[in-house]
Amino acid sequence: MSRTVHVPYTIEQDEDGIWCAHAQLRPGVGAHGEGDDPETAIADLREALALLIEEFGPPQELELTVSVA
Known part of the structure; x- marks a missing residue:
């Protein structure tokens, strides 16, 4: 079984040059990722969201794609 969860995120570079990605899974439950470049920050964010x-389980308000083999 696989699932696809689409979570909007923002990404910005801070004053020290570190890239920061942020996403909110549901109210009060968010995740952050950091990296030396945007791709690394997004990869770090993906890991945090997966955890x-x-x-907490996927939020009901997000789109899910489920495939059962």
Whole structure:
């Protein structure tokens, strides 16, 4: 079984040059990723979101694609 969860995020570079990506899974539950470049920050954010989804489950308001083999 696989799932696709689409989570909007923002990404910005801070004053020290570090890239920061932010997403909110549901009210009060958000995740952050950091990196030396945008791709690394987004990859870090994906890992953090995956852990949150494992712990809290996917939010109902997000689109899910489920494939069962």
